Amino acid sequence: MYRHAAFFVTCLAMVPLVLGVVLVEGESPLHEQVALALTGTLVLAMLMLLRGWHGPAKTLVGLALLPLTLALASYVLPEYWIPLSQWDAMSRGLATGLTLEDWRPGLLTTIALLLLAMLVATRGRASQGGPLLLLMTALLLGIQALLDGMGLDAQLPRSAASPWSTLAMATLLTGLCVAALPGWRAHAAALRRTLTPSLLLVLAALLLWHHQKGVTTRELHATTETEARQLGDRLMREIFDHLAAVERFANAWTLTDTPPSQAEWDRLAAPYHHDFRYLLNIAFVDTDSRIMRIYPPSDSNRQVLGARLFDAQPAGREAVRRALVEQRIGRTEVIMLLQGVPGIIHYLPIPLDERRTLGAVAMVISLPMLADTLFSEVDTQHTSLLLTQGERILASQVPDTRLGPWQHEVQLDISGIPLRLTIQPSHSRLLEQLPRLPMVTLVTGLTLAYLLYLVLHGYIRLAHQHRRVHATNNELRREIRTRSQLQEEVEWLARHDELTRLPNRRLFMETLAANATRRPLSVLICDVDHFKRINDHQGHLVGDRYLEQLGRIGRDVVEPWGGLFARYGGEEFVAFLPLADSVRAREIAEALRQRLLDAALLHHDGRVLTVSIGVVTLTHGPLDIATLMQAADDALYRAKAEGRNRVKVAQALNTVEGA
Numbered sequence: 001m002y003r004h005a006a007f008f009v010t011c012l013a014m015v016p017l018v019l020g021v022v023l024v025e026g027e028s029p030l031h032e033q034v035a036l037a038l039t040g041t042l043v044l045a046m047l048m049l050l051r052g053w054h055g056p057a058k059t060l061v062g063l064a065l066l067p068l069t070l071a072l073a074s075y076v077l078p079e080y081w082i083p084l085s086q087w088d089a090m091s092r093g094l095a096t097g098l099t100l101e102d103w104r105p106g107l108l109t110t111i112a113l114l115l116l117a118m119l120v121a122t123r124g125r126a127s128q129g130g131p132l133l134l135l136m137t138a139l140l141l142g143i144q145a146l147l148d149g150m151g152l153d154a155q156l157p158r159s160a161a162s163p164w165s166t167l168a169m170a171t172l173l174t175g176l177c178v179a180a181l182p183g184w185r186a187h188a189a190a191l192r193r194t195l196t197p198s199l200l201l202v203l204a205a206l207l208l209w210h211h212q213k214g215v216t217t218r219e220l221h222a223t224t225e226t227e228a229r230q231l232g233d234r235l236m237r238e239i240f241d242h243l244a245a246v247e248r249f250a251n252a253w254t255l256t257d258t259p260p261s262q263a264e265w266d267r268l269a270a271p272y273h274h275d276f277r278y279l280l281n282i283a284f285v286d287t288d289s290r291i292m293r294i295y296p297p298s299d300s301n302r303q304v305l306g307a308r309l310f311d312a313q314p315a316g317r318e319a320v321r322r323a324l325v326e327q328r329i330g331r332t333e334v335i336m337l338l339q340g341v342p343g344i345i346h347y348l349p350i351p352l353d354e355r356r357t358l359g360a361v362a363m364v365i366s367l368p369m370l371a372d373t374l375f376s377e378v379d380t381q382h383t384s385l386l387l388t389q390g391e392r393i394l395a396s397q398v399p400d401t402r403l404g405p406w407q408h409e410v411q412l413d414i415s416g417i418p419l420r421l422t423i424q425p426s427h428s429r430l431l432e433q434l435p436r437l438p439m440v441t442l443v444t445g446l447t448l449a450y451l452l453y454l455v456l457h458g459y460i461r462l463a464h465q466h467r468r469v470h471a472t473n474n475e476l477r478r479e480i481r482t483r484s485q486l487q488e489e490v491e492w493l494a495r496h497d498e499l500t501r502l503p504n505r506r507l508f509m510e511t512l513a514a515n516a517t518r519r520p521l522s523v524l525i526c527d528v529d530h531f532k533r534i535n536d537h538q539g540h541l542v543g544d545r546y547l548e549q550l551g552r553i554g555r556d557v558v559e560p561w562g563g564l565f566a567r568y569g570g571e572e573f574v575a576f577l578p579l580a581d582s583v584r585a586r587e588i589a590e591a592l593r594q595r596l597l598d599a600a601l602l603h604h605d606g607r608v609l610t611v612s613i614g615v616v617t618l619t620h621g622p623l624d625i626a627t628l629m630q631a632a633d634d635a636l637y638r639a640k641a642e643g644r645n646r647v648k649v650a651q652a653l654n655t656v657e658g659a
C-alpha cells in the first residue's frame with residue numbers, strides 16, 4: 001500500500017517538471033534546465049526502484065551524481081586549485097561559449113539534488129541516514145524557496161532556482177518519505193536520539209554558512225569598493241600632475257618675448273604630449289585667442305590652426321579671457337572640443353610683464369582618452385567602467401560578460417569639475433575572488449551531521465544488541481545455574497536419603513569399598529523395633545519424624561568416631577566405623593541404642609521406641625562386603641530374636657573377629 005502511494009506521489013513530481021520545461025522553454029537559463037533534467041532523472045530512478053528495477057535505477061542515479069559532484073566540487077574547491085577559468089574551459093569542452101555559471105545549478109539546489117540522489121540510492125533506509133537526509137533536503141528546499149521569495153537572485157554565488165524544479169524536488173522528497181516511512185518504525189527509538197544532535201549540527205552549519213556568506217560578501221564588496229576608490233584617486237592624481245606639468249611648460253615661455261616657432265613648439269611640447277597621452281594637443285594661443293601653434297601636428301589638429309577661440313569656442317571664452325587678459329590660469333568646464341570629443345582646456349598665461357601678455361598655452365585634455373589611459377590599467381575584461389558628468393557619459397568601458405550584483409560610484413573633483421566614476425566588477429571576477437569558506441563550511445557541516453547520524457545510529461543499535469545479548473547471557477547463566485543445581489540435587493539424591501538426609505545404601509557401600517583396606521573395620525546394622533506399629537497407630541508422618549530423629553541421633557553418635565551413619569532402606573540403618581574394633585563398635589552401638597531410649601520416642605501405648613543392632617568387625621584379611629553384611633544381618637537377626645532392644649555382635653568368621 002505504501003509502495004503504491006509512494007509511486008503515485010513520485011509520479012506527481014512529473015507535473016512541475018513538465019510545466020517547468022513547457023512554460024519557460026526557450027527563456028529558462030541553462031542551469032534551470034539542468035536542475036529540471038537532474039530532478040527528472042532522479043524521479044525516473046525512484047519510479048524504477050518502486051517497480052523493482054534496481055539495476056537501471058542505480059545507473060540513472062550514477063548519471064545524475066556525475067554532474068552534481070562536479071558542480072559541488074566547483075563550489076568548494078579553492079580558486080588556486082582549479083581556477084574559475086579552468087572550469088569555464090572545461091565547460092567550453094561541452095559546448096562552445098559555455099561557462100560554469102551557465103550550467104551549474106545554484107549551491108542549495110546542487111546540494112539538495114545530491115541529497116536526493118543519496119536518498120534514492122539508499123531508498124531512504126534509516127540505517128543509512130534516510131531520515132536525516134530527508135530533513136536536510138527539506139530544510140535546504142525551504143531555504144531555497146525563502147531566498148527565491150525574497151528575490152535574492154543576485155547573490156554570490158547564485159542561489160535562485162525556478163519554483164518548478166523546487167516543487168518537483170519537494171514532491172520527489174514526499175514520495176521518498178512515503179516509501180521509507182514504514183521501514184523507520186523499527187528504528188523509532190534510535191531515531192529520536194540520533195536525529196536531535198544531527199539536526200542541531202545541520203542547523204549550526206546552516207547558520208554558520210549564512211553568517212560567513214554575509215561576512216565574505218561584505219569583505220568582497222569592501223575590497224572592490226577600495227579598488228574603485230583607488231582608481232578614482234589615481235585619476236585625480238593624474239590630473240594634478242598634469243596641471244603641475246602644464247604650469248612648468250607655460251613658465252618656460254616667460255623667458256622669451258616672441259611667439260614660439262613651430263619647431264620650438266614641437267620640440268618642447270613633444271615630451272609633455274608623450275608623458276600625458278590623453279592630451280589631445282598642446283597649443284599656443286596669441287593675445288587675440290587665435291591658435292598659432294599646435295602639437296602634435298596631426299590632420300585634425302592642423303584643421304584648428306588659426307581658429308579664433310573667442311569665436312570658435314564660446315564655452316571656453318571665459319577661460320581664454322582669464323588667461324590672456326587677467327594673466328591667471330583659465331580652465332574650461334567639460335566642453336565639447338573642436339575635435340568633437342568632450343574635454344577640458346587649461347589656459348596658462350605667458351606674461352611679458354605685469355600688463356602685457358605674449359599669449360597663452362592651451363592644454364587640451366580629451367576626457368575619453370584620459371579615461372582610456374586609466375581604464376587600460378584595469379582589467380576591462382572583467383570590470384565595467386563609466387565616467388559621467390551628471391547624466392552625460394564621458395567615457396565608458398563595458399565588457400561583454402555578465403556583470404556582478406553591485407557597482408561602486410566614486411565622485412571625482414577634477415579642478416572643481418565634479419565627475420562620477422562608476423565601476424562594476426563582472427560576476428566571474430567576483431566569483432574568482434569570493435572565498436569558498438562558507439560553501440566549505442556548509443558542505444562540511446552537512447557531511448559531519450550525516451556522519452554523526454551514522455555513528456550514533458550504529459552505536460545505539462549496537463548498544464541495543466549488546467543489551468539483548470547481555471539479557472540472553474544472564475538468562476543462559478540462570479539456566480545453567482538451575483541445571484547444575486538440579487544436577488547436584490540428582491547426584492546428591494543418588495547417594496542420600498531424602499527423608500533423613502543421611503547417606504543411602506549406595507554411598508554406604510561406596511564408602512565401605514573405598515575403605516576396604518582399613519583394619520579393624522566395623523559395621524552396624526540397626527533396625528527399629530516394631531516400627532510398623534508406629535505407622536499403623538500414629539500414622540506415617542509420625543513414623544517419618546521418628547526415622548528423621550533416629551537419623552540425627554545415629555549421625556551424632558557415629559560421626560565423632562569418624563564413621564558414616566546411613567539409611568540402609570525402610571526402617572533399617574547402617575553405620576560404617578573405620579578403625580573401630582569390636583569393643584569400640586559394640587560401645588558405639590550401645591550408645592546409639594541408649595540415645596534412642598533417652599530420646600523417648602513413644603509408641604501409641606506409651607512404650608519407648610527401641611532399636612536392635614547387629615555388629616560385625618573385620619580385623620584382618622580381605623574384605624568381602626556380602627559376607628560382612630550378612631554376618632551383621634545375622635547378628636541383628638539374633639538381637640531381634642532374643643527380644644529386641646539390644647546389640648548383638650556377629651560370630652567370629654575366618655576373617656571376622658567374634659565376640
Ligand SMILES: Nc1nc2c(ncn2[C@@H]2O[C@H](COP(=O)(O)OP(=O)(O)OP(=O)(O)O)[C@@H](O)[C@H]2O)c(=O)[nH]1
Nearest residue numbers: 527528529530531532533535540541543544570571
Ligand atoms: N513411616 C514410614 N514407615 C516406613 C518407612 N520405610 C518402611 N516403613 C515401614 O516400616 C515397617 C517395617 O515393618 P516390619 O518390617 O514388619 O518390621 P517391624 O514392624 O519394625 O517389626 P520388627 O522389625 O520385626 O521389629 C513397615 O510398616 C513399613 O511400611 C518410611 O520411610 N516411613
